Structures are given as structure tokens and as C-alpha cells.
Amino acid sequence: MASDVKTAQKTSILTAIIRKQIFIPIAALIILAIFNFIVDPSFFKITLGHNNDGNPILSGNLISIIDYGSELAILAIGMTLVTASSRGQDISVGAAIAISGSVILRVLCGTNSRPESLQAPIIVAFLVSCLVAMAFGAFNGALVSIFKIQPMVATLILFTAGRSIAAWINNNELPVVSDKTFLNFGTVFPGIPVQTPVFIAVLCFIVIWLVMKFTNLRLYVQSVGINEKTSRLNGLNPALIKFVTYVILGLCVAVVGFIKVARIGTINYSVIAKDIEMDAILAVALGGNSLGGGKFNISASVLGAYVIQFLTTTLYKLQVQSDALPAYKAVVVIVLVILSAPIVREKIAAFFKKLRAPAKAGSST
Amino acid sequence: MKMKKILAMAASMILCGTMFAGCGSTSSSTDKTDTTQAPKTTSADTANDDDNKADDNSADDNKSDGLIKVGIINNDPNESGYRTANVNDLKATFTKENGFDASFTYSLKNEEQINAAQKFIQDEVDYLLLSAADTAGWDSVLKDAQAAGVRVILFDRTIDADESLYEASIVSDMAKEGEQAVDWLKSQDLKAYDIIHLQGVMGSAAQKGRSGALDDTAKELGWNIVAQQTAEWNAEKAQQIVQSVIDAGKSFNVIYAENDDMAMGAVAALDKANISHGVDKDVVVIGFDCNKWALKELKDGNWNYDGQCNPFQASYIKDIIDKLENGETLSQKTIIMDEKGFDAKTITDADVEQYGI
Numbered sequence: 001m002a003s004d005v006k007t008a009q010k011t012s013i014l015t016a017i018i019r020k021q022i023f024i025p026i027a028a029l030i031i032l033a034i035f036n037f038i039v040d041p042s043f044f045k046i047t048l049g050h051n052n053d054g055n056p057i058l059s060g061n062l063i064s065i066i067d068y069g070s071e072l073a074i075l076a077i078g079m080t081l082v083t084a085s086s087r088g089q090d091i092s093v094g095a096a097i098a099i100s101g102s103v104i105l106r107v108l109c110g111t112n113s114r115p116e117s118l119q120a121p122i123i124v125a126f127l128v129s130c131l132v133a134m135a136f137g138a139f140n141g142a143l144v145s146i147f148k149i150q151p152m153v154a155t156l157i158l159f160t161a162g163r164s165i166a167a168w169i170n171n172n173e174l175p176v177v178s179d180k181t182f183l184n185f186g187t188v189f190p191g192i193p194v195q196t197p198v199f200i201a202v203l204c205f206i207v208i209w210l211v212m213k214f215t216n217l218r219l220y221v222q223s224v225g226i227n228e229k230t231s232r233l234n235g236l237n238p239a240l241i242k243f244v245t246y247v248i249l250g251l252c253v254a255v256v257g258f259i260k261v262a263r264i265g266t267i268n269y270s271v272i273a274k275d276i277e278m279d280a281i282l283a284v285a286l287g288g289n290s291l292g293g294g295k296f297n298i299s300a301s302v303l304g305a306y307v308i309q310f311l312t313t314t315l316y317k318l319q320v321q322s323d324a325l326p327a328y329k330a331v332v333v334i335v336l337v338i339l340s341a342p343i344v345r346e347k348i349a350a351f352f353k354k355l356r357a358p359a360k361a362g363s364s365t
Numbered sequence: 366m367k368m369k370k371i372l373a374m375a376a377s378m379i380l381c382g383t384m385f386a387g388c389g390s391t392s393s394s395t396d397k398t399d400t401t402q403a404p405k406t407t408s409a410d411t412a413n414d415d416d417n418k419a420d421d422n423s424a425d426d427n428k429s430d431g432l433i434k435v436g437i438i439n440n441d442p443n444e445s446g447y448r449t450a451n452v453n454d455l456k457a458t459f460t461k462e463n464g465f466d467a468s469f470t471y472s473l474k475n476e477e478q479i480n481a482a483q484k485f486i487q488d489e490v491d492y493l494l495l496s497a498a499d500t501a502g503w504d505s506v507l508k509d510a511q512a513a514g515v516r517v518i519l520f521d522r523t524i525d526a527d528e529s530l531y532e533a534s535i536v537s538d539m540a541k542e543g544e545q546a547v548d549w550l551k552s553q554d555l556k557a558y559d560i561i562h563l564q565g566v567m568g569s570a571a572q573k574g575r576s577g578a579l580d581d582t583a584k585e586l587g588w589n590i591v592a593q594q595t596a597e598w599n600a601e602k603a604q605q606i607v608q609s610v611i612d613a614g615k616s617f618n619v620i621y622a623e624n625d626d627m628a629m630g631a632v633a634a635l636d637k638a639n640i641s642h643g644v645d646k647d648v649v650v651i652g653f654d655c656n657k658w659a660l661k662e663l664k665d666g667n668w669n670y671d672g673q674c675n676p677f678q679a680s681y682i683k684d685i686i687d688k689l690e691n692g693e694t695l696s697q698k699t700i701i702m703d704e705k706g707f708d709a710k711t712i713t714d715a716d717v718e719q720y721g722i
Contacts, residue, residue, distance in 0.1 A: 322595035
């Protein structure tokens with residue numbers, strides 16, 4: 001009798017886990033990890049080495065995933081909020097990254113395309129790019145919230161024009177920053193062996209966690225996403241809340257732009273962060289969030305972002321042929337998206353319940 | 366409700382309008398509506414600003430002063446550093462001082478380019494210079510040009526049309542660029558060849574040509590390709606790919622990147638892992654396109670070789686026009702440009718200035 005209760009409990013825990021939104025990205029991570037372990041256990045090897053400046057640095061596939069996944073994870077935060085509140089996605093983030101990166105280069109380099117020393121403090125460049133990116137976020141937000149244009153259509157404007165604007169900011173030149181302190185933001189600071197982008201990403205998570213904990217933003221965004229009319233009747237201002245989410249995404253874009261520039265000291269506006277908007281939307285979807293807005297889970301989206309990076313690194317590691325790469329990626333994505341669909345998850349949960357049922361019957365006899 | 370919608374539409378239009386106005390444009394508000402629709406058109410004398418619009422009518426005004434009328438259809442100068450250099454070269458050559466009355470149109474869309482070509486034919490230009498966005502769809506408009514007596518010269522890109530429809534085509538031979546680089550690599554006589562091959566966007570002409578040369582030679586001489594992956598012309602993707610090879614603990618001594626950006630990304634990954642690169646160092650770095658900053662890296666000995674993709678076609682075009690004006694016939698239709706490759710050991714400051722784009 002006691003064992004019966006136990007198994008029943010176990011079943012319910014299992015189904016509860018499967019029903020949990022965060023289950024899919026975690027499961028995907030575990031599956032990818034197991035797959036890599038079987039193919040080549042050395043995938044998980046982490047070594048401590050030195051970079052060309054003699055600073056200690058950790059390297060290994062896992063470190064690469066966490067490092068290169070930072071940008072997408074940060075974007076996933078903003079994209080989740082935008083999706084939840086406005087029931088649509090911002091497809092201009094790639095172009096906006098090009099703009100904010102160009103602004104940073106412009107402020108740091110002045111008019112000289114290869115300056116010996118920085119023309120402005122790094123923090124100033126970062127703040128200016130934050131302002132610019134938030135302004136573009138506000139532009140998108142205004143179109144969506146005040147003029148009620150569909151998000152994808154509204155952001156299409158910046159998607160089309162953004163890279164040209166980025167080119168115009170630097171007069172079509174590609175300035176290169178060679179300042180060591182600035183480049184440390186993209187690699188490592190002396191004495192700290194973990195890549196700086198990882199810390200920046202963690203900082204972003206902490207900030208958004210605090211915001212979610214101590215403000216009503218989560219509640220407001222969800223209620224606006226679920227039903228705009230009722231939230232207005234309850235005294236919320238849906239337009240303002242949508243607007244705010246776009247500005248937050250703008251801030252995320254500025255941070256990502258900063259990391260991108262710091263990685264190699266320059267960006268090429270025409271290819272930088274190309275198609276990253278699609279990956280960011282995919283991260284939101286992989287996190288089990290409805291792309292139709294409403295309830296959301298930021299940590300699931302962030303994990304979704306790392307799943308995408310894990311997949312990319314795995315495919316590079318496996319030396320998949322260049323022309324076949326997108327096909328492999330597509331197959332994995334299709335499987336993940338189908339698995340994360342609520343209907344399929346219900347079915348899986350039901351399947352586990354069934355599996356347990358005969359076992360229970362067997363044990364009672 | 367309907368009123369509100371119309372109001373919203375109008376307001377967003379104004380917003381878009383101001384956004385474009387923000388791009389340093391000084392054009393009047395009347396032609397702002399076609400900013401988004403029509404391809405960008407500038408006439409030579411106001412050509413110093415990419416976003417500057419001027420009506421084609423200005424070209425009609427100075428028709429009868431003995432200048433050769435040229436209509437130039439090119440891709441968007443913001444597309445890449447290569448295109449910017451290409452556009453600036455054309456602008457510098459086809460000036461009033463040189464006896465030309467040139468109008469420029471920029472678009473990355475084939476149909477917009479075709480519209481522009483039709484407009485140029487109506488304006489009765491003498492020569493139509495064309496760098497097509499797409500290879501297909503040009504037959505009928507080129508036939509119109511022939512009927513109207515407009516002579517067509519293709520530059521930079523070829524099209525799928527009958528050879529009789531154009532006078533000449535000036536192109537880069539991507540395969541030759543690749544062969545030059547591979548020949549240089551062969552001449553280095555390295556003890557072993559373990560190569561990381563960073564490819565451009567798969568299927569592009571530059572990727573095919575530059576990959577083909579390396580693939581053939583590697584097969585022939587038994588060079589070891591450690592990794593062959595597309596980084597899609599993208600520096601950060603290249604960095605990740607090289608990082609993944611380093612993480613896998615594989616050894617390599619050559620990086621063959623099909624453009625400068627990817628070479629730069631690869632070098633960033635090498636720096637991170639404390640692998641030396643450049644002249645007489647552990648890893649040989651090869652890039653393409655000859656960006657100015659890349660040639661400076663060569664000059665500093667951080668890279669080893671950079672192959673040129675020549676954007677300076679204007680002088681070739683001018684030669685052809687001069688010949689045609691003098692009634693000479695051209696010996697060949699397809700003209701392949703001279704393209705250089707620079708070795709870090711022999712490059713000079715003058716080279717950096719002259720050939721850097």
C-alpha cells in the first residue's frame with residue numbers, strides 16, 4: 001500500500017516535471033550533452049591556458065558555449081518580454097546591434113578609423129550606445145503601442161534601414177579599436193580566467209531577476225499580453241507597458257552590441273549579428289513561451305538560447321559539411337519545437353502515466 | 366475607430382519620413398516619398414552624399430555640351446567596403462572634367478535596377494554601365510537598349526544574356542584569385558600543411574572560386590584540411606569555428622580565410638589561445654579583399670598574405686569607352702582584371718595606400 005502511494009507520487013512528480021515549461025530546454029541540454037559524451041568524451045575537457053597577453057584563460061567547448069551564448073541569452077531576455085506584452089516579435093534586433101556597435105566605434109574612435117588611443121572613455125561610449133539603442137527601441141515601441149502596428153511590420157522598417165544607418169554612422173568605414181582595456185571586455189580581464197561576456201550576461205540576469213522580483217512588471221506584462229482590454233479596465237496602461245518592453249529590448253541590444261564590438265575590436269555592419277533575431281525568437285520558442293504573448297518564463301528562454309549555442313558548437317565540433325549545416329540545424333530545431341508544443345507534452349505526460357499504471361498493477365498483486 | 370486607424374497610419378508615415386530625413390539627406394520633402402520606393406539616383410555633381418537625391422532632369426539640362434552621357438547602375442554602396450571603393454572609383458573617374466555626364470543609381474534589387482535602366486534608356490544616355498544585382502531578367506531591357514542605340518558595358522558582375530547584347534564585360538576571376546593565393550602558399554614550402562579553411566556564403570562566386578582552388582591543390586598535394594566550414598563572411602562565426610578546432614585539440618598551421626573579416630575573427634581566436642601567427646610564426650594567415658586595415662596587419666607582420674579582389678574597374682571602363690568613341694573594335698568581350706596578391710614580407714606603405722579599400 002505504501003509503495004503504491006510512492007509510485008503514484010513519483011508519477012505525478014514526473015508528469016509535473018514534464019509539464020513544467022523549463023523542462024524542454026533542460027532536456028534538450030541534457031540530450032545534447034549525452035550525445036556529445038557518447039561521440040567524444042573529450043568534448044567536456046576544460047583547460048587553463050594563457051592568451052597572447054599572458055593572462056590566464058579557460059578554454060574548452062563548454063566554456064565556448066557559455067561564452068559565445070552570452071549575446072543570444074541577453075537578447076532572449078528582451079525578446080521574451082516583447083513577445084509576452086505585444087504578442088509579436090521584434091525582427092530588427094540584428095540591425096539594431098549593428099547600429100549600437102557602430103555608435104560605440106564612432107564614440108571610441110572619433111573620426112580616425114584606427115586611433116592609437118581611445119577618444120572617449122569606454123563607459124561614455126557604452127552609455128551613448130545605450131541611449132541610441134533605447135531610442136530605436138522606443139521608435140519600435142511607439143509604432144507598436146501607440147499606432148498599433150503589428151510588431152513584425154513595425155520592426156520591419158528598422159530591419160530594412162538599420163544596417164544602412166549603421167554604415168552611415170561611420171561613413172562606411174570600419175574603425176578598429178586596439179585598446180587593451182576595451183578588448184578585455186570581449187576576452188578576459190587580467191587574473192580572471194573566465195571570459196568577460198559571461199559576467200556581463202550573468203549581471204543582466206541578476207538585474208532582470210531583481211526587476212521581476214521587486215516590481216510588478218511581470219504581472220503587468222502578462223496581463224497586457226493575455227488580454228489588453230481587461231488590463232485597461234483594471235487600471236493598467238497597455239500602451240505604456242508595451243512601450244517599456246521595447247525600450248528594455250533596446251537596452252539588451254546595446255549590451256549585445258558592446259560585447260560584439262569588444263570581441264574583436266570592430267564590427268562589419270553588413271554581416272554583424274546576421275539572422276540573430278531569428279535565433280532570439282527561436283530561443284523564446286524553445287523556452288516553451290507562447291509566441292502569441294501572455295505568460296512567459298525568462299529563465300526558460302535564456303536556457304533556450306544556450307541550447308542553440310550548444311547545438312552550433314556541437315555542429316562545428318562534428319565538422320558537418322558547410323552546405324549541410326543549416327539542414328542539420330533545422331532538423332534539430334524542428335524536433336525541439338515539436339517537443340515543446342503543449343499538445344505533445346501532454347501526450348508524453350499521459351504516456352508516462354500509462355507506463356506507470358501497469359507497473360503499479362503488477363506490484364499490488 | 367476608422368478615423369483613428371487613418372490617423373495612426375498618417376502619423377507613422379510621418380515618423381518614417383523623419384527617420385529617413387535623419388540620414389543626412391538634404392533633399393526636398395517632395396521626393397521623400399520615393400525614397401523608400403524608387404532606387405537611389407544621384408547625378409555626378411551632387412554625388413558626394415550617398416543619400417542625396419537629385420532628379421534625373423538635371424542631367425537633361427546639360428545635355429548638349431559635348432559630354433558623353435553615362436548611366437551607371439550599381440549595387441548599394443553600403444553593401445560592403447568593396448562596393449564603397451567601387452562606387453568612389455566610378456565617381457572619381459566619370460566626372461565633368463573627364464568629359465562625362467554621369468548619373469548614378471544604386472539598388473540591391475534587380476527589378477529596381479531594371480526600372481532604372483529603362484529610365485536611362487528613355488533619357489537617351491550614350492552608355493549604360495551595369496553591375497547587376499541578379500543574373501537573370503535582363504534580356505528584354507538590354508534589347509530595348511540596343512534598339513535605342515545605347516551601348517551597354519557590364520562591370521563586376523556578369524548576367525545571363527546573349528553576348529551580342531552588350532559591348533564588354535569587366536569581371537574579376539575569383540578562381541584566379543584563389544589560385545594565386547594557393548600558389549603562394551605552395552611556394553612557402555611549409556613542412557606540413559594543416560589547414561583551417563573558412564568559407565564565405567556557400568554558392569557565392571567568390572566562395573566557389575576561392576574554395577575551388579584550395580580544394581584542388583589540397584587533393585593533388587595531399588594537404589590536410591583540418592576543418593572546412595562556412596563562416597558566411599562573418600568575423601565572429603570564424604572566431605567560433607577556429608575556437609572549436611582549438612578546443613578539439615587539433616593542430617594546424619595555416620588559416621585560409623576567404624575574406625579579411627573572417628581572417629580577423631580567426632586571428633582573435635588564435636590570440637585568445639596564445640597561438641602565434643604571422644611572418645615566421647606558428648600559423649600562416651591568408652585573407653582576401655585587401656581592406657586597408659588588413660593590409661596594415663600584413664605590414665605589421667601579423668598576417669602573411671592577402672589576395673586582391675579589384676574594385677577599381679573605372680579605368681578599364683573608360684578605356685573601353687574611349688576605344689568605342691574612336692571607332693575601334695574591342696578584341697575581346699570579357700575582360701579579366703589584373704589582381705594582385707600581397708606578401709607580408711614584400712608589401713610597402715605605398716601598396717597599403719594605393720590598393721587598400
